Amino acid sequence: MTLLSGCVGQPAQKAVQSGPIDTYTIADPRGDWGFPSPWGHYQRGPGYLRMSFLYDTLIWKDEQGFTPALASHWSYDEGTKAYRFALRDDALWHDGQKVTAGDVLFTFEYMKKHPYPWVDLSEVEKVEAVDAQTVQITLKRHYAPFLENVAGALPILPRHIWAAIERPEEHAEKEVLIGSGPYRLVDYSKEHGTYLYQANDRYYGGKPKVAQIRFVKLNESMAAAALTKGEVDAAQIPGETAEQMRQVGMQVIRGPHFWNAKLMFNHQKAPFSDKAFRQALAYTIDRQELVAKSLRGQGAPASPGLIPPDSPWHEPQVTPYTADLEKARELLASLGYFLEQGSLVKECRELSLELLCSPDNGRDGEIIKEQLARIGIKVRVKSLEAKTVDAKVGAWDFDLAVSGHGGIGGDPQFFSRMITGQGFLSARYNDNSRLNALLNEQLSAMDEEKRKEQVREAQRIYAEDLPALSLYYPTDYWCHNGKVNLFYTQGGISVGIPLPLNKLAFVRP
Structure with missing residues (x-):
């Protein structure tokens, strides 16, 4: 597999520091990802990553x-x-x-x-x-x-x-955090969203290059200034600032498209239980417009088959759902909907939906609201904390929800989990027997080419049934001062975490 990451621009950048480093500070806009034990960290990639520094x-x-x-x-x-x-x-x-x-x-x-x-x-x-x-x-x-x-x-x-x-x-005491990894936890503050790790000098992989790693909570919009002032060593930055940071000697790396924003449908209830209705919404939502407005062009429209073109498991021949309002109207008409005074109506009832989003993806919610209004669907955008959105999705207590996750660049077992798994990030869809069979069979296919055929057929079926709609793949940019050689892991860290913070980067000389 070819690693899909790279440096932005060609001017001279700071060389990786060869000697030991006392403290390396990493900015994170969210901060708290939970107590870093296997059962304490929040079940998303950054939470696992913080745990991984302690446990091998x-x-x-x-x-x-x-x-x-x-x-x-x-x-x-x-x-x-x-x-x-x-x-x-x-x-x-x-x-x-x-x-x-x-x-x-x-x-x-x-x-x-x-x-x-x-x-x-x-x-x-x-x-x-x-x-x-x-x-x-x-x-x-x-x-x-x-x-x-x-x-x-x-x-x-x-x-x-x-x-x-x-x-x-129930255990959240540092005393239980005895691992075999390259670092030990010195301090964790849930309130401030900070973590402090100390190098394990007896690590079997060699004494880590970085003596201390600090994670601090810092808004992405403030990251560039903090980097240039030397207050932090690494941070994710907006794509539009990448060139500016490169010009002042910072190293900028561009990540693969291993994360997707996703529109979740509550297909356990009408009208979302009807495939034609979900398809109508997909034809209404302009994913290219989402990329232009929400990401300022720093990303790509997602494949309705979920797996991105960056992955060797990607299937290009899926239903594309290019924005087509006439097609959307035809599908809705076939389901008995019609326009009345600008609103979509069926059986004398106006169609009104609630869309959940978090502060991080609120812009997506507003754009989707505007797009669905073009065919007469009224949408109420409700902004909640990310954990609350996840909980409501997990409990099927929603109509629509903007969510998202990484892991889509690694082993396609994750593809299966995101379709039939029971987690809140999954579509939790088991209604297509052929899709179920393919997802199960590919897990035991030790021949890679045979497995690719199965995974690619599964993507075509998934895109046709559309239990959830991937919206876009953001292009992530990480900026750092060159003290450590940050890198993107092939297929993502562990099960596919698309972050350039592999613990090996902080251990290597």
């Missing part, structure tokens, strides 16, 4: 793909459907105790008892500690996403810390 997985990913982590090497036996991992002899927990196969065995057993939403262990048949430093994981079937979505995502826990904890979701 069996394997990890860098710019090129999979790389060893707690496991120095691994193998797969197709006959027994078993992976065998050889653990490093020099991996220690933060408290000095050795990481063993028993800890790995415990982690799988503990997380089956206390499910960790980020990782699905349902395909694991059994886990065995072959010896003190060897683990064998037998699967129920051939499972193509295992390395990325389990071995490369499941944080390994120390048995001597967690064995006595019966309710992990």
